[in-house]
Amino acid sequence: MMYLTIAVLCSVAVSVLLKILRQKKMDIRQTIVAGYPVAFLLTWILLKPDVGAINALDSAWGIIIALGILLPAVFIILGRAIEAVGMVATDASQRLSLIIPIIAAFLLFGEVLTGTRVLGLVLGFLALGALVYRPQQTDTPKQTKYTPLWLFGVWAGYGIIDILFKQVAKQGTAFPLTLFVSFGVAGLLLLVYLLVTRVRWQADALVAGLLLGALNMGNIYAYVRAHQVLSDSPSIVFTGMNVGVIAVATLIGVGVFKERLNRINLVGLLLAVCCVGVLFLA
Template sequence: MMYLTIAVLCSVAVSVLLKILRQRNIDIRQTIVAGYPVAFLLTWFLLKPDISGLSLLGSAWGIIIALGVLLPAVFIILGRAIAAVGMVATDAAQRLSLIIPIVAAFLLFGEMLTGTRIFGLVLGFLALGALVYRPQQGGMDKQARQTPLWLFGVWAGYGIIDILFKQVAKQGSAFPLTLFISFGLAGLLLFIYLLITRVRWQGNALMAGVLLGALNMGNIYAYVRAHQVLSESPSIVFTGMNVGVIAVATIIGVGVFKERLNRINIIGLLLAVGCVAVLFLA
């Protein structure tokens, strides 16, 4: 249970860090780009990717390139969503992204869609709708109107990344090597983009990147180790990770950052927990 707890805490800590950076007007893009070299090196030391497997990647390179673009993009969207709706709704939307691989498995890969899964998917979409709900107010500004889009971006982005990782694994590529290359490519592409846009570098943003990279890799490593240690109880890992993140994020978001949730949002959180439980049982 120690690894599972660490995975949950690291995942929520990423959202906490991004929220604090937003509050202090720190350029999150710079923090993200500084975090990738840290995650890159930690992947090398902790997961020990087999570089000799590069020649076996083949057609998986297209997926790896897509990951290199999506990984930093989704992090930026995550920061925007946290600023717009708070970490409670954002982390719940991230956990609900598990819906997308399930739908893809049915539509693209020919898997059977059972009644239980349909019920779980319905719960998930209802939860997402409830989480993005905000009471109508006169004279809404542009940022307020874009709020559902940021949350949808988090949901869709993490769901697509999950599909890409699963497809790479099916093609026989080692997960550590895929992660290693994807981190390196993501950091390089974002760095080139920032150079082209002639960004004004912020020392505090780059320093925060060291912490972000460590937390991101800590989340992934602990989650993988939790599956290894609890190999006979994958349900504990799956449910514990998803429900745990929603619960801890809610406690911190409401208790520490004083985020406000309306009744519809609270129903959305409950539906999200129900969705996770039903999809596991399916």
């Protein structure tokens, strides 16, 4: 359970860090680009990718490029969503992205859609709707206009990334090597973008990137190790990770950052937990 606990805490810590950076008006793009060398190095140390097998990536380069673009983009969207609605709703939306691979499995890969899965999908969409809801009178015009888009971006982005990783795995490409190369591509593309746009570099944002990279890799490594250690109990890892993140994010968001949740948002959190449980049983 130690690795599972670490994975949950690292995942929530990423959201906490992004929330603090947004409050301090730092450029999250710079934090993200500074985090990739750290994640790149830790992937090399902890997961020991077989770089000699890089020629086997020929058929997966399209997916890796897509990951290289999506990984930093989703981090940026995550920061925007946290700024707009807080970490509670944002982390719940991220966890609900698990319904996208299920939809893809049915529509694209010919898997059977059971009644239990249909129930899980319905609960997931209802949860998203409830989490997005903000009373008109309490929001700024900007929040009212863009809040659903940011949360949808978090949900869709993480869901698509999950599909891409699963497709790479099906092609026989080793996960550590794929992650290693994807981090390198993501960091390089974002750095080129920032240089082309002549960004004004912020020392504090770059230093924060070192922590972001460590937390991001800590989350991934601990989650993988949890699956290895609890290989006979995947349900504990799956449910514990998703429900654990929602629970801890709610405690920190409400208790520390004083985020306000209306009754419909609270119903959305409950539906999100139910969705995770139902989809596991499916």
